[in-house]
Amino acid sequence: MKDKIAEKLLLFIAFSAIGSLLLITFFIFQQGIPLIFKIGLGNFFSMHWSPTRGQFGILSMIIGSLMVTVGALIVGIPFGLACAIYLAEFSSKMVQKTLKPIIELLAGIPSVVYGFIGIVILVPFIRTHFGGPGFSVLASSIILGIMILPTIVSISYDSLIAVPNTYREGSYALGATKWQTVVKLLIPAARSGIVAGIILGMGRAIGETMAVIMIAGNALKIPHSILDSVRTLTSTIALELGYATGDHRAALFACGAFLFIIIITLNIIAIRITGRRE
Amino acid sequence: MPKIVIDQLSLFYGQNQVLKNVNLEVYEKEILGVIGPANAGKSSLLRAINRLYEINYARISGKIRLDGEDIFDIPVNDLRRRVGLIFATPVVLPGTIFKNMSYGLKLYRKIKKQKLNDTVADALQAANLWEEVKDRLYESASTLSGGQQQRLCIARTLAMNPEVIMMDEPCSGLDPISTAKIEATMLELKKIYTFLLVTNNTKQAARTADRTAFFLDGELIEVDKTEKIFTNPADARTDDYIRGRFG
Known part of the structure; x- marks a missing residue:
């Protein structure tokens, strides 16, 4: 009897979590979609965002979000992959046990702190050394690149570790060096996990708001260089x-x-890719 | 001169000594069978010879010479090319049959497409696998049967043009027909290569090996002509093992 009640209760709680997701989805679409039909898709994806004049074109923000995200990936992928490869293949158990939690801790730092560090250190640095306002695509890319590191590192690391040891031995037995084994065998074998990690990191970068508001400059225009300031969808x-x-x-x-x-699309792609591996 | 000379070899995993002062010679173009119960150190012996033990953080003492040269004076990647190793479970790498075959070849030098194709075909023929896979070279290697996968691993090692081929219970997971094919392949290839065959199947050693070494608890008990080991061994423990009294 008690079991039955507990089961029903847990079921209810589980469904209320899914229910709130559905509600949020419904609410956002119900509030937003009618406007898109009212002004038309063409206007919605146009350049001009001027709410006082009834212009709601989001193109410059899409470009802003896109540039910042691509920038974050350019910073995050090489560092994240290198870090995952070092941890999984080249470091000792001790180093792995110490470094991995520290990297995962990066994910726990509030984004406002990242933004703060950006304002205090990165923005002035860029302003004095590269010119421009400092509040820029470049600054946002670097900060976001660091913010997505934990996602990329831990998922890539997990998928590298999951490659069977027999592959490594087989590769060494054929005369491969450690580096050749990593590049020619392990990365291709762990590819789906690595790609999934990158896509999830990309989702984080697109969705990040606070840090970007603080360091992107939020100017409503299409940026011409990475030193220009931008405004993203989330910031708006x-x-x-x-x-x-x-x-x-x-x-x-x-x-x-x-x-x-x-x-949602990025997450579905990531889930599909990881699912295919198993 | 023997192909491989093993002199006072000991191998340790941490505090655990798995090979104890082993002295053994492997002659050119023979099949040396290595038999013994579990934990006798048979696999460790093979892993010492191609220095694969290093990736498991083991350490060794003693000397191993290949053609008179200390294996620690040979770059480890060259050593592993010259001394191939076939594992108990076939290690088929992800990707196509052709990719498996070309993996090792592409590691150490640029190779022309035509030469690569020829080498792959020759090696598959030598491993008696060519007829079965020639029309499906670009299919995934994991679609092959267990026996075919093991012959693919042999072919992959042959493509590297090794001098010694070490096999670690190559037929342990295979049916009698696949086993017979691999044994036939070995007997043919003996004309060109030197073989070290670790096997749990004493009959396999009796069928294929020229000489047989019996290991027990990390020690080499005796090594002699296969016929002698199986009919009139010098040590009573060898006799007990072959007759199935232990192990």
Whole structure:
């Protein structure tokens, strides 16, 4: 009897978690989608965002989000992969046991702290050494690249470790060096996990808000260089939702819906890729 | 001169000594069978010779010479090319049959496409696998049967043009027909290569080996002509093992 009650209770709790996800999804789309139909897809994906004049084109923010995300990947992938490879293949058990939790700890640092470090150190550095306002695509890319490291490192590490040891021995027995084994055998064998890690990291980079607001500069224009400031989709929502009303508010929800679709798609791709491996 | 000379070889995993002062010679173009119960140190012996023990953080003392040269004076990758190792469970690498065959070849020098194709075909023929796979070279190697996979591993090692081929219970997971094919391959290849065959199947040693070494608890008990070992061994423990009284 007690078991039955516990089971039902757990079932209810489990479903309420899924239920809230469904509710959020429904709410975002219900608030945002009508506006897209009202102004038309063409206008929604145009350059002009000027809520006071009823213009809700999100193209410059899409480009902003895209540049920052690609930048984050350019910073995060080489460092993340190198780190995962070192931990999985070249370091001793002791080093692995110490370093991996520390890297995972990076994920626990609040994003506002990353933003703060960006403002205090990175932005002035870029301003004095490379020119421009400092608040830029470059600064955001570097900070976001560091923020997605834990995701890329831990998923890539796990999939490298999961490659059977017999492969390594087989490769060495054929006269391969350690480096050849890593490049020609282990990375291809762990490819799906590594790609999944990168895609999840990409999802994090697109969705990150606080740190980007603090260091991207938030100028509403299409950037011409990585030293220009940009505004991302997430920043726009966070910056404007406080005072937005009517269509403006609906347009911000439409941005949210658009982001939601991108991130869900990325996650589904990541799950598919990892699922195929098993 | 013997192909391989093993002199006072001991091998340790941490505090655990798995080979104890082994002295053994392997002659050119013979099949040397290595038999003995579990934990006799048979696999460790093979892993000492191609220095694969190093990746498991083991250490050795004593000397091993290949053609008179200390194996520690040979670059480890060259050593492993010259002394191939076939594992108990076939280690088929992910990817196609052709990719498995070309993996080792592409590691150490640039090789022209035509030469690569020829080498792969020759090696597959030598391993008696060519007829079965020639039309499916670009299929995944994991679609092959266990016996075919093991012959693929042999072919892959042959493609490296080794001098010595070491086999670690190569037929342990295989049916009698696959086993017979691999034994036939070995007997043919003996004309060109030197073989070290570790086997748990004493009958396999009796069928194929020229000489047989009996190991027990990390010690080499005796080594002699296979016929002598199986009919009139010098040590009573060898006799007991062959007659199935232990192990």
